[in-house]
Amino acid sequence: MPASFDPTRRLLIKGIAAACLLSVTRVGFAATAQMAAVRVWPSSTYTRITLESNIPLSYKQFTLPSPNRLVIDIDDLSLNSTFRNITSLVQPNDPYIKQLRVGQFDNKTVRLVIELKQDVKPNLFTLSPIAEFKNRLVIDLYPATQTAIDDDPLLALLEDFNKGQLDDEDPVITAIPPKKADDKVVIVLDPGHGGEDPGAVGYYKTREKDIVLQIARRLRDLIRKEKGLTVHLTRNEDVFLPLRVRVEKARALHADLFISIHADAFTKRSAKGSSVFALSAKGASSTAASYLAQTQNEADEIGGVSRSGDRYLDHTILDLVQTTTKSNSLLLGREILSKMQYVNTLHKAQVETAGFAVLKAPDVPSVLVETAFISNLNEEKKLKTANFQNQIAKAMLDGIKSYVKLRKN
Ligand SMILES: [Zn+2]
Structure with a gap:
């Protein structure tokens, strides 16, 4: 740090940096999220749903009983045909998902409803772009109760x-x-x-x-x-x-x-x-x-x-x-x-x-x-x-x- 360092100047610089950051964030929010790809990966151990989008998705999750459902509300998103197509990706032999529904909940929110075949422990997380992938929201569904499959320690x-x-x-x-x-x-x-x-x-x-x-x-x-x-x-x-x-x-x-x-x-x-x-x-x-x-x-x-x-x-x-x-x-x-x-x-x-x-x-x-x-x-x-x-x-x-x-x- 130079001897002539002026703390007020430092604050000012910090202020400018904060303002820049704010405007960048605003621009980020102004750009609407677009669903770029959706995938469902069923397996005996866990089922993964991947939602891939141009910008990071912000979401809320909650569960609803009878029928057993996991609901994910995604903010600042308009439903497009890519996301709508997710309902057709569920396989009849998926151990966890009975069906998927998606709809425009209000003009800012898209709601994904995962109807479940059994109690699950969901694990949701986001991933930054890497390789060919854009931003990803990952929804992993693990069984709520562990039943050992053929003594397989995997789960x-x-x-x-x-x-x-x-x-x-x-x-x-x-x-x-x-x-x-x-x-x-x-x-x-x-x-x-x-x-x-x-x-x-x-x-x-x-x-x-x-x-x-x-x-x-x-x-x-x-x-x-x-x-x-x-x-x-x-x-x-x-x-x-x-x-x-x-x-x-x-x-x-x-x-x-x-x-x-x-x-x-x-x-x-x-x-x-x-x-x-x-x-x-x-x-x-x-x-x-x-x-x-x-x-x-x-x-x-x-x-x-x-x-x-x-x-x-x-x-x-x-x-x-x-x-x-x-x-x-x-x-x-x-x-x-x-x-x-x-x-x-x-x-x-x-x-x-x-x-x-x-x-x-x-x-x-x-x-x-x-x-x-x-x-x-x-x-x-x-x-x-x-x-x-x-x-x-x-x-x-x-x-x-x-x-x-x-x-x-
Ligand atoms: Zn390899």
């Missing part, structure tokens, strides 16, 4: 995540009782992206989230035929799951290994081939690996999480990654890569490393497999075929089996 983990409880402390490495010789090897497959987050999109509009789910299901079916192996999927639906929840689900299931399945994309359409990544605590093995980790770690912002500043991503839990987990991850990666060379060109002949958030379980050997480049025209076509999906799945299975024989305990 409980999502709840903890939304309360911020998964972030409160560094992951505890609980001593898991030593496995008996006849215990099955637990494999958790993680189809990347899902729901609001399509992942990479190819020239022919093939979406990464759909392809990787198909490949994961094929690999799951192959694993189920193997004696000593058992398998779980982080998601088996088109649902968005935060990265941290995927990691914690693998840990909750006492996974012996974790494979996150993806399809790569690059600005140059000539880039092609399969690659395998493991977590690095010391920076990325190449600029491309670092770029990829960065884009993959954005999945939470694109898919939409209710809490800002997910501390997990800057967490120092890398320090906790145990030496055995690290060397087993590299071994798993090498074995998968060595089998994949028989079904596709390799983008990189070695396992690459970078700071992927989804590979940060301190006690579960984890790799991320980029099956092929969805941004490459030829590989996009291949990725859509059952034949190539089966070949990739079989290569991963062979890699898993050879890893299980070689791993250090």
